[in-house]
Amino acid sequence: MYQILQAKELTSNIYLMEVEAARIAKACQPGQFVIVRAGSDGERIPLTICDYDRQKGTITIVFQVVGASTYYMKDLKAGDAFCDVAGPLGCPSDLTRESMEGLRKKKILFVAGGVGTAPVYPQVKWLHERGIQADVIIGAKTKELLILEKEMEAVAGNLYVTTDDGSYGRSGMVTKTIEDLVRKEGKAYDVCIAIGPMIMMKFVCRLTKELGIPTVVSLNPIMVDGTGMCGACRVTVGDQVKFACVDGPEFDGHLVNFDEAMQRQTLYKTEEGRAYLAAQEGDTHHGGCGVCEG
C-alpha cells in the first residue's frame, strides 16, 4: 500500500496528494508519470508526477475529478492509501538530457493549461534548481480554476497568468499571450514546452510553428498498462506510430497528429457511455466529451 501523507483540494475539482512511493521518488525525473489504482478492483490511471522528495521518499500527484475513479480518489485523506502506484514511467523530459551549457544559452517558454500546470511545475523547478530561469504561461478557464500559481512564481523567471474569461491576469487563451509576448512585447524563445488539454496543445503548436519556435508537448492518451504492452496509447508523430508510454510522453509538437490523438480519446465516449468515459479517463480527460468544452 502507498500511504497518503497529504491531501488537499487545490481548487474546485482539482486535488493534490503527496504519496509514499520510495522507489519512484528515488528514480523519477521531470516529465515522467505514474499509474495509480485507488481501489483493489480500480482502473489503472496515468498521472504525471508533479513533485518528488527523494529524502522523504514521496511523490506528489495532481488530478482533476472527471469520473468514477477520480471521484472515488478525491475522498482519500492523509493516512489513507492507494492500492497501487507504479512508475516512474515514460522518458524523462528532453531538458534533463541536455548539457547545462546548452540549456543556459536557451530562452525557454513553458505553456501550462489547466491541470497541465502540474506536470509543468517539476520541469520549471528542475531548471530553477540549476540556475536557469524559464518563462511560464499558465492558462485557466477562470480564476477559480487556476492552480499552483504561488509555487510556480517561486521557480519561474517571468510568470504570465491568463484566464479565458479575463477574471484574473491577462485575458484570453494561452495562444493570445504567446502571440502578445513574441509579437508585441519583444520576447524571443528558442524552445516551447506546452502541456495541457490536447486542443490547447494543438493550437499552441499551430502558432509556434508559424513563429518558428520548436515545441515539445506531453501527451496523455488512453493507457492500460503504461509499460509498452498494450499499445492503446499509440499516436502518430510525423510518419511514425509511437507508443506514448515508452517512446513519450513528450514528442515534437509540430509533428504530432493532434486530430487523430483527439479522436482516439473519444474511444469510450459513446452517447450512452459518458459514465464510462469519465471513469476511463481520470485526469487525462482532454475534452471531446461535449460537456467540458475541451
Add this chain to the structure above:
Amino acid sequence: MGDILKKVPVREQEAKERAANFEEVCLGYNREEAMEEAARCIGCKNAQCVKGCPVAIDIPAFIGKVKQGDIEAAYQVISQSSALPAVCGRVCPQETQCEGKCIRGIKGEPISIGKLERFVADWAREEGIKPQGALEKKGKKVAVIGSGPAGLTCAGDLAKMGYDVTIFEALHEPGGVLVYGIPEFRLPKEAVVKKEIENVKSLGVTIETNVIVGKSVTIDELLNEEGFSAVFIGSGAGLPKFMGIRGENANGVFSANEYLTRSNLMKAFSADAPTPIMKSKKVAVVGGGNVAMDAARTALRLGAEVHIVYRRSEAELPARVEEVHHAKEEGIIFDLLTNPVEILTDEKGWVKGMTCVRMELGEPDASGRRRPVVVEGSEFTLELDTVIMALGTSPNPLISSTTKGLETNKWQCIVADEADGRTSKEGVYAGGDAVTGAATVILAMGAGKAGARGIDEYLSGCARF
C-alpha cells in the same frame, strides 16, 4: 473399461452454452476417469514423453502413482519439476510435446498426460497440499524480473534450492501472461493461477508488484546497491505489432494485448468493472496463433460475431489444434487465405470495415511454410466495427536499454544461453519471451528452470566459463 486405444474422454462445457459465458471450457477428469486413463500408460523404461517435456517431469512415475490411486505422491513427483502444474495441464501444447512422443500414440491415441497433470494439480489444490520447500537456506539473494511462467518457475526452483528470492513485477497483479493474456475460460484466475502463485510464495518467494525494472530500479542497482547476487530476467514479450496499413489507428482497432488485458487483468468482461471494453457487434481478429484464438473467443463471449482473418491456410494456423477446434465449435468464422490491406473508417474516425484480399499458397519461404501470394483482383470488404490485431510482439526495450553490457540480437531480444540462461553480463540470466520472442508458457518455464540451474551453478562457484 473403454477402448484401450482411445483416451478417456474429458468432460467439457457444451459449446453453445459456453459461448455465452466465461466459465472454464474443459471440466477435467475426476478421480475414476484419471485412474482409468492412467491405467492405459505402459510405463516405458526409456520414456519418450519425458524427453518431450521442456521441464522434464517424470511422467511415467507420476502416472504410475495415479494408477495406484496415490494422488498426493503423484503431485510431489510433478512438483519436483514444475511450479505450475495446474496451469501447464491446461495450456501446454501437449500434442507436440509429451503426448506427441507417447508410444501409445503410434497405434492409437496417446495417454492424456495434460489432463492427468491437471487432475493431480487440481486435486492437490483442493486438498490443500503444498510443494515441499528448501531444507537449508543458502543465505544469498536472487532477483527475478517478471512473475510470468519463466519468472515463477525460476523463482520456485531457486527457492527450493534454498535461495532468498524476490520477484519484481511491473503490473499490480503477479502472473504475467497467465493473468493478463490467457482468458478465464481457459485458465481460471482465482481458482487456479492465484493458488499456484501462492504455492510459489509458500516456498519463501517474495513478490514486489509495481516495480518496472529499468525504470523504478535498474539491474545494476539491484546487483550493486540492493544486495542481490544474481538476476534472472523473465520480463516477457513486449510491444504489440501492427501491420502498418491505413486506418490502423482508427477507433475500434486494438492490439490483442490491449483487448485481452482489459478483459482478463482488468475484468472488463464483468459489467461492474470500472475499466471499459468496447461492446462490439462484428469483430475481425487478424492472426492465427493462440493469442488470436483467445481474443476471438473473448469477443464472442462479449456478444460479437467474430471472424479470424489469417493469410495462410488452416494447416498453417500456429494455434493449438484444440484451440482452433474449440473456437470453431463456439461459432468463430475462419476467413482463411485472407489478408487485410486497409481499415475503413466513418467520418468520425470509427472502424466501419476492412478491405481484404484473397491469398493463395506459393513456394515455401524461410520458415518452411508456403508463402502466401495475393490473388490479383480479389479485393473485397468485410463490414466490421472492431479489428483486433494479434500479430505477435516485439521486445520491450525497458531493460535492455538501461542495462550496460547486456547483449541483444538483431530482433532486440536478449541473448542468453539455452542451457543455463547466461547472458553477456556477469550474474545476469534470462529466459522466456524476452529471449525467444513470443512463444509458449511451457517453453518459458523450461527457460526459467534452465536459468535457475545456471544461477545455482554461478553462485555455487562452479559455473562453466
